[in-house]
Amino acid sequence: MVGFRNDITSLISNTVSDIVVAPPLAMRQPELHPVTDSEALRSLISSTDNITHIEPYAVRSGVLRSRHGAMGIVVKGIDRSGDISYYASRLVSGDMVRIEEARRKELLLSESVATKLDIESGDRVELLLIEGEQPRRELFKVCGVYRSSLGDIGAEIALTDIRNVQKINGWNEDQISGYACRLDDADIGLRSAEMLNLRLLYEYEGEDGVAATSSQEAHADIFGWLETHDVNMAVILTIMVVVAIFNMVTAILILVLERTRMIGTLKSLGMPSRDIRKIFTYRASIIVARGLLIGNAVALLLLLAQRHLHIVKLDEAGYLLSEVPVALDAWWIVGLNLLFVVVITGVVYLATAIVQRIDVADAIKFE
Numbered sequence: 001m002v003g004f005r006n007d008i009t010s011l012i013s014n015t016v017s018d019i020v021v022a023p024p025l026a027m028r029q030p031e032l033h034p035v036t037d038s039e040a041l042r043s044l045i046s047s048t049d050n051i052t053h054i055e056p057y058a059v060r061s062g063v064l065r066s067r068h069g070a071m072g073i074v075v076k077g078i079d080r081s082g083d084i085s086y087y088a089s090r091l092v093s094g095d096m097v098r099i100e101e102a103r104r105k106e107l108l109l110s111e112s113v114a115t116k117l118d119i120e121s122g123d124r125v126e127l128l129l130i131e132g133e134q135p136r137r138e139l140f141k142v143c144g145v146y147r148s149s150l151g152d153i154g155a156e157i158a159l160t161d162i163r164n165v166q167k168i169n170g171w172n173e174d175q176i177s178g179y180a181c182r183l184d185d186a187d188i189g190l191r192s193a194e195m196l197n198l199r200l201l202y203e204y205e206g207e208d209g210v211a212a213t214s215s216q217e218a219h220a221d222i223f224g225w226l227e228t229h230d231v232n233m234a235v236i237l238t239i240m241v242v243v244a245i246f247n248m249v250t251a252i253l254i255l256v257l258e259r260t261r262m263i264g265t266l267k268s269l270g271m272p273s274r275d276i277r278k279i280f281t282y283r284a285s286i287i288v289a290r291g292l293l294i295g296n297a298v299a300l301l302l303l304l305a306q307r308h309l310h311i312v313k314l315d316e317a318g319y320l321l322s323e324v325p326v327a328l329d330a331w332w333i334v335g336l337n338l339l340f341v342v343v344i345t346g347v348v349y350l351a352t353a354i355v356q357r358i359d360v361a362d363a364i365k366f367e
Contacts, residue, residue: 003327014086022178034175058165077162094121094144106143189214277352
């Protein structure tokens with residue numbers, strides 16, 4: 001479950017970024033609300049805690065048309081500072097968008113869009129821009145196709161040189177749609193966006209009216225779905241601890257009953273009940289340690305097999321991932337083991353209180 005949350009968060013971060021800084025009205029019509037790319041605004045954003053990377057972008061919505069159909073897409077323009085490692089790692093065919101001194105009219109399409117329109121790398125496509133009654137046409141070459149791992153989220157994005165979008169929108173070279181920001185900890189994206197909004201309100205003197213929106217806000221449905229997995233994880237761990245407690249309490253009661261005569265003998269020789277309880281607690285601790293050793297070995301073996309062999313698959317349409325992800329975090333492993341040891345050993349020690357109830361005379365006569 002931790003691996004699932006980490007992978008989904010990482011995919012959203014790579015596809016739509018952790019925080020977007022743009023005019024609020026640009027969410028509907030980005031081509032009508034550009035932002036002036038300034039060093040002052042960049043410096044303010046990059047100096048905010050937890051933000052590790054910012055990159056300008058420009059977007060324009062349109063209709064992509066091929067010989068086999070048409071569908072709506074969002075053309076996203078990036079410059080040389082854009083991090084395209086996510087798209088490069090999922091490149092299915094062709095090449096990445098080249099951002100060179102000479103502007104190239106190239107598009108990098110998602111596999112789902114390319115499949116629906118029967119487009120391959122190297123094909124020429126037409127981008128229809130709705131402007132008034134007569135749409136405007138722009139011709140592009142498809143340089144490559146990438147596989148989107150978030151279902152429909154981000155699949156409509158087509159990458160290109162930012163100068164292509166600026167020219168289509170009729171902008172100057174210093175006008176952009178906004179900034180995409182990466183965080184060193186995506187889990188605190190909401191708090192970082194709030195902090196950045198306060199700084200934009202009180203420190204930024206520009207007239208663009210920009211605001212920061214975190215991925216948690218933009219995709220609240222997905223993150224709410226992930227939070228239900230956290231609840232499931234807590235419930236499962238609780239059930240596992242309760243089952244383990246019942247098993248160990250049962251085991252310690254059997255041990256005590258099997259050693260009733262021994263307990264009576266030790267008491268008759270003057271050993272305090274407290275010391276006798278320590279003996280059984282020590283014995284129970286050995287059982288717990290053996291069980292944890294075997295359990296951890298089997299679990300790590302299965303997790304490593306899943307990580308490298310991808311044995312258990314998922315329905316990508318429903319889960320956004322094609323196989324069950326694995327997160328091998330040492331802190332989680334050590335923490336869970338300590339939780340079990342402390343809780344179970346503590347309960348077992350309480351269960352050994354039955355030793356105090358055993359009468360010496362009855363125990364010695366016990367057969």
